[in-house]
Amino acid sequence: MFNYKTKKQWLAMILLGLMSALILAIASISLSIYFYGNNNNVIKADAAIVLGAAVWGEEPSPxxxxxxxxxxxxxxxxxxxxxxxxGGIGDKDESAEAIVGKRYAITQGVKSADILIETESRTTNQNLKNAQKVADEYQLTKFLIVSDPLHLKRSVLMAQDLGMDAYPSPTPTTRYRSLNSQLQFLMRETYFYFVYLVFKI
Incomplete structure (x- = not known):
């Protein structure tokens, strides 16, 4: 029989093994998120779905x-x-994100007839669900999901889980340029990706 000391050693080894496995899993997810967002293969699609982000008054945030x-x-x-x-309204004194996006795109030469919007969503999953409803009305079936590189692995997985024929299209530039800001964004996305894998939320 194992004595008390031996049992404690085995328990410590099991806990260490579990912690190591968890750390390895987290590191693996983080790396997959990072490299996924660097995939710049150009694919033609019916529509680009632009995931919402903050607006500053009547202007898009950086x-x-x-x-x-x-x-x-x-x-x-x-x-x-x-x-x-x-994207919907983040602050009651601001316009909906989608409306701000549409106005900006029109000033840059995009035809109003080629822009569709949904103004109710507040989360990434809602962005995609509502965009899918809009797309269905216009018989659009193939999509490029547009967002920051580190945001795309979770976003595209959500879209595909909704039955969408969706592909990543990362922004070639991002406001998350410093090492510190990228690490913070990556840690956040790793957490939310893990939560989505487990709970689908």
């Missing part, structure tokens, strides 16, 4: 502007026919 600009480039290059802007 993060949102990068996403809008990328979708405009996709549109002008002929990679998509339509842009779908998503």
């Amino acid at each position: 993060v949102f502007r990068e996403r809008i600009n990328h979708s405009i480039n996709l549109y002008k290059n002929g990679d998509v026919r339509v842009i779908i802007f998503t």
Whole structure:
């Protein structure tokens, strides 16, 4: 029989093994998120779905502007026919994110008829669900999901779980440039990706 000391040693080894496995899993997810967002393969699609981000008054925040600009480039290059802007009202004194995105895109030469919006969503999952409803009305079936590189692995997985034919289209530039800001964003996305895998929320 094991004595008390031996049992404690075995328990410590089991706990160490579990912690090591957890750390390895987290590191693996983080790396997969990082490298996934660096995939810049160009795929033609019916529409670009631009995931919402904060607005400052009537103007897009720097993060949102990068996403809008990328979708405009996709549109002008002929990679998509339509842009779908998503996002509701973050603050009662601000316009809905999707409306701000549409206004900005029109000033950059995108035809109003080629822009669709949904203005009710507050989360990434809601962005995608509501965009899918809009797309269904116009028989759009293939999508490029536009967001910051580190946000895309979770976003595309959500879209595909909704039955969408969706592909990543990371912004070539991002406001998360410093090592510190990238690490914070990566840690956040790793947590939310893990939660989504387990709980689908």
